[in-house]
Amino acid sequence: MHKYVHGYSQTEAGRLYDQANAVEKFLHHDSVWPEGSRILEAGCGVGAQTRVIAPKNPTSAFTSVDISPESVSKAEQLMRSLNVDNVNFMQGDIFDLPFENECFDHVFVCFVLEHLHDPVRALKELKRVLKPQGTIMAIEGDHGSTYFHPDSDAARKAINCQTLLQKNSGGDANIGRKLYPLLDDAGFDQIRVSPRQIYVDDSIPELVEGFTKNTFTAMIEGIAEDAVSNQLITYDEMQKGIDDLLKTAQGGGTFCYTFFKGIASKQAQT
Numbered sequence: 001m002h003k004y005v006h007g008y009s010q011t012e013a014g015r016l017y018d019q020a021n022a023v024e025k026f027l028h029h030d031s032v033w034p035e036g037s038r039i040l041e042a043g044c045g046v047g048a049q050t051r052v053i054a055p056k057n058p059t060s061a062f063t064s065v066d067i068s069p070e071s072v073s074k075a076e077q078l079m080r081s082l083n084v085d086n087v088n089f090m091q092g093d094i095f096d097l098p099f100e101n102e103c104f105d106h107v108f109v110c111f112v113l114e115h116l117h118d119p120v121r122a123l124k125e126l127k128r129v130l131k132p133q134g135t136i137m138a139i140e141g142d143h144g145s146t147y148f149h150p151d152s153d154a155a156r157k158a159i160n161c162q163t164l165l166q167k168n169s170g171g172d173a174n175i176g177r178k179l180y181p182l183l184d185d186a187g188f189d190q191i192r193v194s195p196r197q198i199y200v201d202d203s204i205p206e207l208v209e210g211f212t213k214n215t216f217t218a219m220i221e222g223i224a225e226d227a228v229s230n231q232l233i234t235y236d237e238m239q240k241g242i243d244d245l246l247k248t249a250q251g252g253g254t255f256c257y258t259f260f261k262g263i264a265s266k267q268a269q270t
């Protein structure tokens with residue numbers, strides 16, 4: 001596997017939980033599948049999305065896999081502590097899933113394709129394990145969709161470091177806008193993609209904390225050291241970029257970001 005740009009620290013686990021909480025109502029109001037479905041969650045990480053989607057679909061059986069055994073174990077502990085008992089966790093690689101053909105009714109994948117060197121190959125592997133007429137739900141961000149007030153060249157440069165580091169690791173931080181063509185290239189049918197814009201201002205203090213500060217700015221803080229050591233930016237520029245991002249979370253600041261959610265189905269064989 002290429003180096004995973006965000007790493008697996010406790011701070012990053014906390015950021016993923018904050019992110020899932022902050023964006024739940026934008027991304028998951030329609031994360032609902034028919035009763036009794038068998039659902040694969042690919043790239044579950046520490047279970048930040050699992051803890052939202054599994055209780056929301058209590059009669060469905062989830063299998064959640066991630067390439068990192070440590071993350072899978074954290075996710076498993078979290079579900080146990082929350083008494084969520086409809087999830088089975090496994091370590092597994094999205095490019096080579098340990099499942100036979102056509103054994104899941106639905107597949108869910110969130111914030112994973114952006115880290116993969118060949119997202120279409122991963123989507124084809126997910127299609128392999130999906131039953132005919134089963135569906136895939138894919139959610140991704142797009143850092144190119146970020147704009148804010150007060151605007152700041154330093155903040156933009158800091159964000160661009162994240163995009164470059166992710167590209168150097170084989171990923172694509174601007175993948176959200178490509179969800180439709182990627183699902184199409186992988187051979188999915190009936191593709192529908194919807195943008196989910198998060199707009200934050202002083203009137204929504206929970207998003208100022210949960211999204212602007214604890215999700216987005218925390219993500220840039222998380223790659224600051226790597227960006228400086230890879231000479232993408234100086235230490236002082238990075239600090240200014242982070243300070244300016246934090247200004248968008250102070251009185252009078254605003255912040256915008258767009259996620260993309262795609263739903264598609266696997267065509268029944270003719």
Ligand SMILES: C[S@@+](CC[C@H](N)C(=O)[O-])C[C@H]1O[C@@H](n2cnc3c(N)ncnc32)[C@H](O)[C@@H]1O
Pocket residue numbers: 001004006016020042043044045046047048049065066067068071092093094095109110111112115
């Ligand atoms: C940004 S995290 C997202 C985790 C979770 N879906 C969420 O939204 O909180 C990306 C996850 O993809 C996992 N991942 C990366 N490459 C993978 C692969 N080849 N197979 C399975 N999981 C992978 C990483 O280990 C990490 O847990």
